[in-house]
Each structure stands twice: as structure tokens, then as C-alpha cells.
Amino acid sequence: MTPTATHHENVLVLGGTGKTGRRVAAGLRARGRHVRIGSRAGEPPFLWEDRATWPKALDGATAAYIAYSPDLAAPEGADDVGAFAALAVELGVRRLVLLSGRGEAGALRGEQAVRDSGADWTIVRASWFAQNFSEDYLLGPVLAGEIALPAGDVGEPFVDADDIADVAVAAFTEDGHVGRLYEVTGPRLLTFGEAVAEIGRASGRDIRYTYLPVDQYGAALAADGVPEEVVGLLTALFAEVLDGRNAHLSDGVHQALGRGPRDFSAYARATAAAGIWTP
Incomplete structure (x- = not known):
């Protein structure tokens, strides 16, 4: 028998202040679920790098949304997610929804760890979010009028974070999603240059896109004071997932x-209308 959704779930949303997590939390609350935010500023706080914070965050939870930071492809990502999933099940969590990375070998290991946890699971697999251009990561370069990245002419099916959250919320609140893997994309492929051009048209601004070789990109990040481990992760991700492996659509x-x-x-029209890209 397929497990059914319940209105009595207490859902721990990891990364609950992030791009997908805050949208998942809002969607669950709108459907009457009790939500606890798992973050550094949460009550109680949750830190991936401090496993001593995990049990208190999980106390009383019956379900959890797992968004790993900085990225599931990080060397420690799969081990952390596997340890968290095992602890969650031990403490009574029955339902896990994992945000995974499309085309990332490390993410596949994290997915398997959740499958092996004994929980009822759903996996939502995504790559580049459209909101990367408007929420933190690339917002500064957009406002400055130039984005320089090690991404050439490979198409990327940018997916909207609202769609990711809607899928996750459905997995928690509707029947039929247990044991399903949903690979989510937008409806068409765009190069980074084409995406930036659409942002320029929507915002009425001249925004340039410049291709930067990955070694120069890494050097620029280091010069800006980005920690070495983050530089390594970002450069590895650009080299790995923008080699053409994700240049196709999924439904x-x-x-x-x-x-x-x-x-x-x-997304570009709505974001521009909200004034987010107005310097």
C-alpha cells in the first residue's frame, strides 16, 4: 500500500531561509502544516558542520526537507546527508524529501543514502536556479552590469525555485509521491549569455556577459576573499555540470x-517588475 500524506506532520525544513527552503516552508504553512526552520538562526539552531545540533532540531519532527549547504556535491555532502537521514529515522521521522543536484556524482551518493535510510522518500533533482541571478550569488554582478563566469555555449535548463518548492510541498502534502525521483528543469535551454540577455531586456538595462576560463574565475574568487574550499567547490561544479551533461530537458x-x-x-519579467535589478 502506498503511504498517504498526513495533515499532522511536523516538518523540519533544512535551509529554511534559503532559496528553496523558505518557499517550501511558506507552502507547507499555507497547507496547515507545522514547520520548524533548520538554520543557524533557527530555534533551536541547526548547523550541518555541528552534528550535536541535529537531535534538538529533529525533536518532535515527523518529516524533513533536506537541502544541503553548500552543495550536495561537496566532498562531505553524501556522508552528512546519510548520517542525518539515519538519525532522523532513529528519532521517529517517517518522511524525507531531498533536494539533489542534477549531473553531480556526489549528489547521487547522497540520494542513495536517503533511499537506504528506511524513510519514505522523495527526491527532487535540479541544477541551476533562475533565482541565482536575483537572490545573493549573482545579484551583485547583475546590478554592476557585468557577469563573468566559466560557462560558454552549453545550454542550461534553468529551473524556477518556485517550481522546486511546489514539487516538494506536493510530496509532503499529497498522495503518490513516495519513492519518486523528480528531475525538474525549465521548459527550454538557455546559455548563460542568453539568460543574461533576457535579464537585460526585462530590466531595460545593458548587462554584459563575459566568458571567463575556470582558472581565471577561481583566481578572481580567491582575490575577493572567497574561502579556498568554496572556490574549489564552485570551480569543480562549473567544470562538471556545464560540460553538456545537463543540456536536455526533463518533465x-x-x-x-x-x-x-x-x-x-x-521569471525575468516578474523580477524586473519587482525592482530587484534596479541599481
Whole structure:
């Protein structure tokens, strides 16, 4: 028998102040679920690097949304996620929804750890979020008028964080999502240069895109004071997932929600209208 969704879940949302986590938390609350935010500023606090914080964050939870920081492809990501999933099940959590990375070998190990945990699981596999251009990571370069990245002419199916969150919320609140892997993408491929051009058109600004070789990109990050381990992770991700492996579309949004995904142009128009890209 397929397990059914329950209205009595207490959901721990890891990364609950981040791009997907805060949207998942809002969606769950709108559907009457009790939500606890798992973050450094949460009550109680949750830190991936401090496993002593995990039991208190999990106390009383029956379900958990797992978004790993800085990225599931990080060397320690799969081990941390596996240890968290095992502890969660030990403490009574029945339902896990994992945000995974598309085309990342490390992420596949994390997915398997969740499958092996004994919980009812759903995996939402995504790559580049459209919101990377408007929420922290690339917002500064957009406002400055130039984005320089080690991404050439390879197409990327940018996915909207709202779609990711909608799939995760459905997995927690509707029947039929246990044991499912949803690979979610936007409806078309765009190079980074094309995405930046759409942002420029939507915002009425001249925003340049410059290709930067990965070694120069890493050197620029280091010069800006980015920690060495973060530089290594970012450069490895650019080299790994932008080699063409993700240059195809998947229908995970439609499988989970029965509708198509949001197009990048709709995201760009709405973000520009909100004034987020106005210097």
C-alpha cells in the first residue's frame, strides 16, 4: 500500500531561509502544516558542520526537507546527508524529501543514502536556479552590469525555485509521491549569455556577459576573499555540470504537479517588475 500524506506532520525544513527552503516552508504553512526552520538562526539552531545540533532540531519532527549547504556535491555532502537521514529515522521521522543536484556524482551518493535510510522518500533533482541571478550569488554582478563566469555555449535548463518548492510541498502534502525521483528543469535551454540577455531586456538595462576560463574565475574568487574550499567547490561544479551533461530537458515538474514549469522569461519579467535589478 502506498503511504498517504498526513495533515499532522511536523516538518523540519533544512535551509529554511534559503532559496528553496523558505518557499517550501511558506507552502507547507499555507497547507496547515507545522514547520520548524533548520538554520543557524533557527530555534533551536541547526548547523550541518555541528552534528550535536541535529537531535534538538529533529525533536518532535515527523518529516524533513533536506537541502544541503553548500552543495550536495561537496566532498562531505553524501556522508552528512546519510548520517542525518539515519538519525532522523532513529528519532521517529517517517518522511524525507531531498533536494539533489542534477549531473553531480556526489549528489547521487547522497540520494542513495536517503533511499537506504528506511524513510519514505522523495527526491527532487535540479541544477541551476533562475533565482541565482536575483537572490545573493549573482545579484551583485547583475546590478554592476557585468557577469563573468566559466560557462560558454552549453545550454542550461534553468529551473524556477518556485517550481522546486511546489514539487516538494506536493510530496509532503499529497498522495503518490513516495519513492519518486523528480528531475525538474525549465521548459527550454538557455546559455548563460542568453539568460543574461533576457535579464537585460526585462530590466531595460545593458548587462554584459563575459566568458571567463575556470582558472581565471577561481583566481578572481580567491582575490575577493572567497574561502579556498568554496572556490574549489564552485570551480569543480562549473567544470562538471556545464560540460553538456545537463543540456536536455526533463518533465519532473509535470510529473509531480500536472502542469508545465515556469519559463525563464516569466521569471525575468516578474523580477524586473519587482525592482530587484534596479541599481
